[in-house]
Amino acid sequence: MNKVQLIEVTDDVIEQRIDNFLISKFSRLPKSLIYRWIRKGELRVNKKRVKQTTRVSAGDIVRVPPFSLEENLEIAKVSKSHLDFLEQRILYETDDYIVVDKPSGMAVHGGSGVNSGLVERLRQLRPKVRRLDLVHRLDKETSGCVLLAKKHSSLVYFFDIFKERKVNKIYYALVHGHWDEKIDTIDLPLSRTETKDGQRIVKVDKREGKRALTRILSVQKIGDYSLLEIKLETGRTHQIRVHTRVMGHPIVADKKYGYMIDDKKLLAKGVDKLLLHAGKLEFYDEKQQRFISIEAKLDSRFDEFVKTK
Structure with a gap:
């Protein structure tokens, strides 16, 4: 497409993320190109700059800059x-x-x-x-x-x-230290910010942050660490990672919010990936008219960590 396109969002679209909306229109369009447009301000909705999290609905006008399918949109083939x-x-x-x-x-x-x-x-x-x-x-x-x-x-x-919190989301996190089993709820608002060096992070923000609610369902002590079973009541970016860090128990191998000295020691033992796992999703399937529960077994890297202890 060698010219600017203006696309009106149709009535069947309700709060769809801008990247997913564009991919629904141009199936071979890679998100890396979309994000480049966003950074440069070339992608607009109703003449305004957008963010990656911007959502579009019926009646919105999306400005798409010129692009070439042949030159820019080659997706790597997977073996x-x-x-x-x-x-x-x-x-x-x-x-x-x-x-x-x-x-x-x-x-x-x-x-x-x-x-x-x-x-x-x-x-x-x-x-x-x-x-x-x-x-x-x-x-x-x-x-x-x-x-x-x-x-x-x-x-x-x-x-x-998801918006109505009718989806049950269970996670497992291995954290530093012994978690106090009396602490079963973390209710601290979060907001996004940038550090002086431009790194994007999430922090507790009691003035302007959005509510973030985390439930601790069970605690299993493993040496100097704790394996937490966690229910997410809200789904903020980095919610579990920030909440556990603020409570003094960051997730093992968390390069953004973790204990750098301890994690470097673990890195030497081959523990190099964040020990956080989305273990279960539960929701009501309206077509099947029944409750669906789907589990993903704990990832092997958790077992590998235990073997290093």
């Missing part, structure tokens, strides 16, 4: 062995959605420095599926359950039940 590996990690699938056990170290989508992430690989694995949209996200180093919608109607449904 058959990698696709077979991903196939084995599919936990549950219907005509409307799919749940995958994402391995630690795999980004959910391609971006800066990443040719293909989970979404791009799934599109190669399921080439006949017209669309695959992330319903929620996991950090690159977090393993476990990721839910993707195959249809717009499914995406809207899941957005609604």
Whole structure:
């Protein structure tokens, strides 16, 4: 496309992320290019600059800058062995959605420095599926359950039940120190900010932050560490990582919020990936008219950590 396009968002779109909206229009458009447009201010909604988290709805006008499919949109092909590996990690699938056990170290989508992430690989694995949209996200180093919608109607449904907190999300985190079992709730608001060197982080912000609620369901002591079973009542960026850090028990191998000295010692033992795992998703499937519970077994890196103790 060698000219600027103005796209009016149709009535069937309800608060869809700008990146997912564009990919629904241009199936081969990589998110790395979308994010480049955002950084440069070339992508606009209603004549205003956007962020990665900007959502569009019916009536919005999206300005798309000129681009070339041939020159810019080559997606790295994934080998058959990698696709077979991903196939084995599919936990549950219907005509409307799919749940995958994402391995630690795999980004959910391609971006800066990443040719293909989970979404791009799934599109190669399921080439006949017209669309695959992330319903929620996991950090690159977090393993476990990721839910993707195959249809717009499914995406809207899941957005609604996530917003209404009707999805049960259980995580497992291995943290430094012995967690006080009397502490079973962390209710501290969070906001995003940047450090002086430009690093984007999340912090507790009691004045302007959004409410973030974390429940600790169980605590298992492992040497000088604790394995926490956690229920997320809200889904803020880095919520578990920041909440555990503020309580004095950061997650093991958390390079952004962790204990650098202790984690460097662990790194020497081969413990180099964040020990956070999305272990369970539970929700009501309106088409099947039943409650769905999907579990991803604790990732092998947790066992590997225990062996180093």
